[in-house]
Amino acid sequence: MRLPLALSLPVLVLGLLVDWYICRAIWLRCHTGRRWWMALAVGTSVLFGGGMLALSFIPKTTLGEDSLFTIMWCLFVYLSVYIPKYIFVAFDLAGKIPVLWHGRRLKWPGRAGIGVGVALFVVLWWGAAVDRYSIDVREQVFVNDRLPEVFDGLRIAQISDLHVGTFGHDTAFVSELVQRVNALNPDIIVFTGDIVNRHTDELPPFAPVLAGLDAPLGVYSILGNHDYGDYYHWDSAADKADNRRRLEDIQRSMGWQLLNNSTALIAQGGDTLALIGVENIGDPPFPIYGDLDAAYDGDLDDERFKILLSHNPAHWEADIADAPDKNIALTLAGHTHAMQVEIGGWSPAAWRYRYWSGMYADADSSHHLYVNIGCGEVGIPARIGARPEITLFTLRRQPSLP
Numbered sequence: 001m002r003l004p005l006a007l008s009l010p011v012l013v014l015g016l017l018v019d020w021y022i023c024r025a026i027w028l029r030c031h032t033g034r035r036w037w038m039a040l041a042v043g044t045s046v047l048f049g050g051g052m053l054a055l056s057f058i059p060k061t062t063l064g065e066d067s068l069f070t071i072m073w074c075l076f077v078y079l080s081v082y083i084p085k086y087i088f089v090a091f092d093l094a095g096k097i098p099v100l101w102h103g104r105r106l107k108w109p110g111r112a113g114i115g116v117g118v119a120l121f122v123v124l125w126w127g128a129a130v131d132r133y134s135i136d137v138r139e140q141v142f143v144n145d146r147l148p149e150v151f152d153g154l155r156i157a158q159i160s161d162l163h164v165g166t167f168g169h170d171t172a173f174v175s176e177l178v179q180r181v182n183a184l185n186p187d188i189i190v191f192t193g194d195i196v197n198r199h200t201d202e203l204p205p206f207a208p209v210l211a212g213l214d215a216p217l218g219v220y221s222i223l224g225n226h227d228y229g230d231y232y233h234w235d236s237a238a239d240k241a242d243n244r245r246r247l248e249d250i251q252r253s254m255g256w257q258l259l260n261n262s263t264a265l266i267a268q269g270g271d272t273l274a275l276i277g278v279e280n281i282g283d284p285p286f287p288i289y290g291d292l293d294a295a296y297d298g299d300l301d302d303e304r305f306k307i308l309l310s311h312n313p314a315h316w317e318a319d320i321a322d323a324p325d326k327n328i329a330l331t332l333a334g335h336t337h338a339m340q341v342e343i344g345g346w347s348p349a350a351w352r353y354r355y356w357s358g359m360y361a362d363a364d365s366s367h368h369l370y371v372n373i374g375c376g377e378v379g380i381p382a383r384i385g386a387r388p389e390i391t392l393f394t395l396r397r398q399p400s401l402p
Contacts, residue, residue: 075379075380084120091113131386132383135387136387140370144330150271151266153396155395160334162206166376166377178212178213187215195247222309223311225286273307281315292319300325307330316355321369336349358371
């Protein structure tokens with residue numbers, strides 16, 4: 001989607017004003033050459049703002065992955081430079097409020113703005129250079145007395161939202177992720193959607209690496225909203241359908257069992273556990289492809305112990321929580337990324353999603369949801385505090401004794 005001119009031009013003008021303000025402040029307060037600083041202001045704004053304006057006119061839905069990868073990094077560089085500048089200007093203008101009443105400008109707000117801006121710049125680049133590669137293993141013990149005894153102690157590893165196109169052709173991070181998952185020795189591995197950003201051509205460099213995921217009871221996956229090719233311009237419906245077929249074929253060639261509105265019955269010692277997988281079911285504007293009733297061959301309120309893989313947690317909220325006719329003990333989801341920002345347990349994702357990270361339960365605790373914040377990125381190549389997540393579940397019939 002092209003960024004509208006009505007939005008691009010104000011951003012360019014605002015950048016020019018911010019650069020002019022900063023350079024003028026330096027000239028007045030440091031008594032340096034005015035022409036040099038004004039030239040710097042104009043040059044900086046033309047370089048950054050003009051570049052972003054030009055990029056905004058490129059139709060992103062037709063670009064190749066290398067071009068989109070470059071644009072993503074350009075956007076991040078722009079934001080990492082200009083957001084701290086906006087913060088400094090806001091602080092510095094606050095310091096001028098006493099001037100309205102013929103007072104003197106306060107110096108400390110401007111100095112504080114410099115400190116906050118520099119700190120934010122460092123945090124943003126730390127998120128791009130460190131946090132996005134720092135894998136976080138979160139262990140969860142899920143207790144349910146309806147769990148068949150033979151599955152007591154079953155270990156399930158969940159990963160989600162790889163968005164492999166974000167990594168270009170560099171498989172180093174994905175290789176480390178595979179090694180970390182396998183080192184946990186899970187009995188089952190599940191992937192809860194969004195393996196690519198826009199189309200299947202992103203996946204082949206990573207397929208041999210992801211094929212290394214290994215669990216004795218299998219590796220299972222579902223599709224997320226990014227896996228259908230809805231964010232790419234196709235020449236025909238047939239091309240889009242072929243893109244999806246290739247995505248599914250590659251996952252199967254990796255040894256993964258793709259659960260497209262279907263169920264895998266895990267048999268152990270004469271009992272079974274149902275692992276149900278639905279295609280994407282989400283809230284607007286995300287399309288609905290999934291069908292929970294079609295995914296399970298039986299009554300959803302029967303006695304079999306069930307775990308559901310559903311990409312968007314909004315599906316659990318709308319259709320499963322507090323539903324007496326759906327005997328689904330645990331739903332595993334992804335999708336939110338915690339908006340790639342999590343500081344002290346808070347994320348802006350809370351403004352968009354009621355359930356955005358971790359374990360949740362409905363009113364009578366008969367249905368549980370776990371939201372994994374994923375491993376890849378969309379939009380900007382950074383994770384600020386919201387580190388790539390591997391979740392390891394241990395299923396128990398009873399709580400462990402202290």
